[in-house]
Amino acid sequence: MQNMSHAATKYSPLYFLASLGMGGLSVTFFMYLFFWVPHPGQPVPVFEDVWPVLTGGTLLQQAMVLIAWAGIAFFAFHNIKLLIFNLRKYAEFKRSEGFEAFAQSNAGSQVLAMPLALAMTVNVGFILGLTFVPGLWSIVEYMFPAAIVAFLAIGYIALRQLGHFIASRLHSGGFNCSANNSFAQMLPAFALSMIGVGLAAPAAMSTTIVTSGISLVLSTFFITAAVLLALVVLVMSIRPMLEHGVNVEAAPTLMVVIPIMTVIGIALLRQGHGLHVNFDSHTTDADTMMTLTRLLSVQVLFGLFGLAVMSRVGYLARFVTGRETSAGSYALVCPGVALSVMTQFWLNKGLVAAGLVAKFSVAYWAISAVAVGFQIAMIVLVWMLATKHFRPLPQGAVAAA
Template sequence: MSNILKRPADTWSPLYFLASVGAGGLSVTFFMYLMFWVPHPGRTVPVFEDIAAALATGHTGRTLAIAVALAGIAVFGALNLSLLVWNLRKLSAFRATEKAQALAASNAQTQMMALPLALAMSINGGFILGLVFVPGLWSVVEYLFPLAMVAFLAVGVLAFRQLGQFIARVTASGGFDCAKNNSFAQMLPAFALAMTGVGLSAPAAMSANATVAGISLVLSSFFLVAAALIVLVGLVLGLRSIMENGVAAEQAPTLMMVVPITTILGILMLRQAHGLEVSFGVHMDGAEKMMLLTRLLSVEVIFALFGLTVLAATGYVRRFLTGEAISPGNYALVCPPVALSVLTQFWINTGLVGAGLIEKFGTAYWALTAVALAFQAVAVALVIFLHRRHFRASRGAAMRTA
């Protein structure tokens, strides 16, 4: 039987939803090219018509950047959706297994929060695909915003139901193993709620209807607070166990989960700030945005360095990336460079350029943008490497799902 060709991914875990999330995040990194390099007057985001107008100018550099962006959005957007469908099919069969019952009785029950996380990511990614590839979408966007909020609320209800089941179990009957909580795995619920919240914040930034924008502000604020509280609880519980028991080597990538959560909440706050300015006259100037983004980016760099230090100390790459053991938790490595790339783009364009500290498209601008592109390149390389490692048939692969 050991000679039968099989894919490591066939031994399924809910953490494989992170493969879909990572691909969706990469499509966002390519959308940043359009967001900050393509003029879109009168609109918060670029749409099909803005892209067509930019291509018509014949500017060689911009045309090349747009071509790369469109290809990246299309490829990784399609990968995001295909992996979501594949995971949903696997989940349907998984629910009836003993493995699912064991998961529901352990600390790992919160891994199921990867489902609403992936659903929210795909809705966000689908909106980007629509903006970029569907002509005339902006003319009906006001009708789409309420539908989008309903969809995100449905995902949010799912997330809170799953989180509530976990909390009810561990508070009513115990069973939470603090000694085995020596990672930041319990921040996954915060990741899911943050992703839902950033989707709910989009109408605040883009809608011309003050009522829609106001509802968006209220709902997204709720999810922002919920995510922030769970991050704080996860930090306290995780750090205590790590200091006492050492980190769980296979879950070491979770130590960088703060990085994508911070980017998502940062975008959420920027969207809210824009909505408050346009719909309610509350202004946040360029210097304030620069300082907000600088502080958020500082948090991300600190946690990224912390995580990389622990990965090196535990020999994670040798054991779980290039060794025989294959873990679905590998996909947690994709989100930090994606998040750093996206937030760095916002820090440069909305922060530094917005505050007048550097000139757009100047030497300093491109030098800093190169850093964001380097993070993106790392994420792309990781996705390609992990997809081959997990989805290519091999003989007798040693699969781990913890």
């Protein structure tokens, strides 16, 4: 009998978050190159920027590049591997007898985890190209339209899934408001924001005004939709949580606002850069610092809120270190990854750019250590979750499942 894992035998679309988390960790290693390697001439580091550091830099710089390359490649591989696993299992799940009941329940919105993971993988693919493909920047203007088309295709899937979920509830009802005692319905907003940040990339990096302008318009649409949807879910979820308490298994969703804020923050930075370079619109470094500080403040508040609730209901002891399993546990990876990335942006694009912290000073490395700390913690968490969810089960356990 083929070895099967818990994720394979008890599949849920939320396992797309496993692929998402791997992609996010790949991004955290790209932050090393993005902020610690000079890249004059283009807004992101490419192979030609990194290679001289690897071959002619100090031993510490060479070690940093090797760690970054290894981290990017390792987690990108698992991002793609888990995406393929999920696409196969999701196709089987859609043909199963229980799919219709799932689709008609509150959990039906979980299908938006698929376009969320797809959008992340497209971003990861771009990072792989920048990092490992020599000469890529010379043809990058031809890649931007293709990237826009790819993200629009994913956006179509997301809007179609979301439209079907909402239209079905508005037509025949069936949404259990009392069971909406978490932020689980925030997942579609997360998916739309991930598509929006991908669409914003050409706005920042393209020197073709038409490409940049199209990117600005389309990314604004998806980011606006994500914000509106997140606000609606935030309001409609508070009352059932106060009346019935938090759904313990969905407790990690209380921190889903954290990755949404990071994604929106990066999208705003990309749009701002594109407006500055291509449309002569200017934002001061102090403005950027304050925008990032506000977003980080929201993240810290929701992080404290989520951790306090999870501690009270004993979530970690049950579903992470304990014997119980829940696909929703992978939602814990996203906030930690998002805080790591946002801390890097807040430090470099905010504090350093505004002149508050000197680059590579003691204070700089102290704050960078916080970002790396979140990164390491999430790597440990991913390893723990992978052991629980993707380790092959004994044949007897598979037969029982």
